[in-house]
Amino acid sequence: MVELIEERGFDRLTVGEITQRAMVSRAAFYRNYNDKFHLVEQIFDEAVVALVGTMSDDDRPVRERWTSFFEHISTYHRLYGALLGRTGSPWFANRMRTTLAELAERHVPSTAGVSTGLVPTVISGMFVQTITWWLENDRPSPPHEIADRSARLASAILAEANSWPGPPPVRSRRRPAGERGT
Structure with missing residues (x-):
């Protein structure tokens, strides 16, 4: 599948291309997956388990x-590069951002800001863009270096957020004169 994503x-x-390249029948594919998104979701879920394992030793x-996070990305660079790169999937990039946000939510200190x-x-x-840049540029720095730079950027974001007095106010949308609600 990675080769096909890189090529096309x-x-x-298409599922037909995946099954042809994998030399399995469409019926066998559909016994295990609903569609190509489900296949990628399964692959991603397995990768996330490994990824979370690299991050979980508090x-x-x-x-x-x-x-460890960037070493994992480096180990599976073809998969992540194919799915996050120019020929990749916006759906996958969004799924990865959502997953990383959930992880960050658990590890970010809970302050008002x-x-x-x-x-x-x-x-x-920021991390998805960092991964994408790093992979598209053929990993120009080793995992420990890109990890250090990314962690420093994340620390700067956290330091700024921790200086905020509280959550931003929620403003109601004011309707222009003459606009009616429906």
Whole structure:
């Protein structure tokens, strides 16, 4: 599948092409997966289990955990590069951002400024973009270096968010004069 995504792009990829390349019948494919999204979701779920495993040892320093994260990305660079790159899947990139935001939410200190959900969302977007850049540029720095730089950027975001007095106010939308509600 990775080869097909690299060749044709995820959006243009068909189940028929996947089954032909994998030398399995369409019936066998559909016994296990609903469609190509379900296949990628299963692959991603397995990768996330491995990824979370690299990050879950809270006894290790944060930078070591981030290094493990980027080592995981490096180990599976073809998969992540295919799915996050130019021919990849916006659906997959969004799924990865959402998953990383959920992870960040659990590990980000719950302060008034950070608990709004904005900060985990920004951090997850930053990491997905960092991964994409790193892979598209053929991993120009080793995992420990990109991990250190990313962790430092995330720390700067957290420091800024922790200086906020509280969550941003929620403003109601005012209707222009003459606009009626429906």
